Amino acid sequence: xxxxxxxxxxxxxxxxSITISCTGTSSDVGAYNYVSWYQQYPGRAxxxxxxxxxxxxSGLSDRFxxxxxxxxxxxxxxxxxxxxEADYYCSSYTGGxxxxxxxxxxxxxxx
Amino acid sequence: xxxxxxxxxxxxQPGGSLRLSCAASGFTFxxxxxxxxxxxxxxxxxxxxxxxxxxxxTYHADSVKGRFTISRDNSRSTLYLQMDSLxxxxxxxxxxxxxxxxxxxxxxxxxxxxxxxxxxx
Numbered sequence: 001x002x003x004x005x006x007x008x009x010x011x012x013x014x015x016x017s018i019t020i021s022c023t024g025t026s027s028d029v030g031a032y033n034y035v036s037w038y039q040q041y042p043g044r045a046x047x048x049x050x051x052x053x054x055x056x057x058s059g060l061s062d063r064f065x066x067x068x069x070x071x072x073x074x075x076x077x078x079x080x081x082x083x084x085e086a087d088y089y090c091s092s093y094t095g096g097x098x099x100x101x102x103x104x105x106x107x108x109x110x111x
Numbered sequence: 112x113x114x115x116x117x118x119x120x121x122x123x124q125p126g127g128s129l130r131l132s133c134a135a136s137g138f139t140f141x142x143x144x145x146x147x148x149x150x151x152x153x154x155x156x157x158x159x160x161x162x163x164x165x166x167x168x169t170y171h172a173d174s175v176k177g178r179f180t181i182s183r184d185n186s187r188s189t190l191y192l193q194m195d196s197l198x199x200x201x202x203x204x205x206x207x208x209x210x211x212x213x214x215x216x217x218x219x220x221x222x223x224x225x226x227x228x229x230x231x232x
Contacts (some may be wrong), residue, residue, distance in 0.1 A: 100158035
């Protein structure tokens, strides 16, 4: 059950768009549309932002969007705001192990 | 309002045991698979275990297989995680979460506030 690969950090200025990548294998990200993204502030529980690759939970801002190509999934945040500064984690089901794997997390800094 | 409230965290010695509970309210508990996720201090998220709504299927990460057992009591709307043979590396905040319908083993919008488990001699 190897972790998915995310960049350790990304940054952007208010109003800009950023993309966080999440690279797995043909056994997880590439095999299933069970990719999700979570936002986490320090000391708080994670919050679901995207599920099933590109679906937003009800009420979530459409500034957040997801996509997938091959073994790599991506989270794009458009119109960056100061409140978006947080850690972001991707996850994917892995059928071989019947488990869920998370990425190592990406710290987003809004400059 | 949908709520999950963990309890049972604390200090345990290596080789010891603890049982976490997660009390659910605001939804039909038996309709949802449930999940445990943990986060070691300063580290990322790690999926631990999952259980189907009827308890017919359970899943565990390799790192806890054979040591941790997930269970539930639908009459009490409560999820459990029995942790045996604890190791120092099991030290983490443990979150319970409701699974997204149709998304294998994937935590959804509802998470508990977390319970801290510290394993130390």
